[in-house]
Amino acid sequence: MVGIRRHGVLRYSARTLFPPGVPKPVWLIYAPFEVLSTFILRPITLALRLFATMFAGHVMLLVFVTGGVYFLEQSVIGLKLLSPVAFLLAVGLSFLELLIQVLQAYVFTMLTAHYIGAALAEGH
Numbered sequence: 001m002v003g004i005r006r007h008g009v010l011r012y013s014a015r016t017l018f019p020p021g022v023p024k025p026v027w028l029i030y031a032p033f034e035v036l037s038t039f040i041l042r043p044i045t046l047a048l049r050l051f052a053t054m055f056a057g058h059v060m061l062l063v064f065v066t067g068g069v070y071f072l073e074q075s076v077i078g079l080k081l082l083s084p085v086a087f088l089l090a091v092g093l094s095f096l097e098l099l100i101q102v103l104q105a106y107v108f109t110m111l112t113a114h115y116i117g118a119a120l121a122e123g124h
Helices: 002-007 009-017 024-073 077-120
Strands: none
Touching (some): 002 009, 002 077, 024 077
């Protein structure tokens, strides 16, 4: 949207879909892939990357906390002793998940800035 706002629909589409120096018959192959990549796959991959990272971290926390509760509720003494270990691992994983979320936010920001910068650039 930023590239369209800056360059106009026709100029942005022409610059993105039909780059100079590429033979015209290749444009028939290049243009559909570029539309798919630029307008569909980039936003989807950014969203999926963040969702998958957050979901995986939360599932790992759920497993360790649920495991700690399960061990705590067991009547076997050996399993009750494992409960604090599971809870400590859950706390450690919370900090690891926080670090991973910060890194993913950084990657998301950098990729978004790159995509916007490429849309605003004069040359391709």
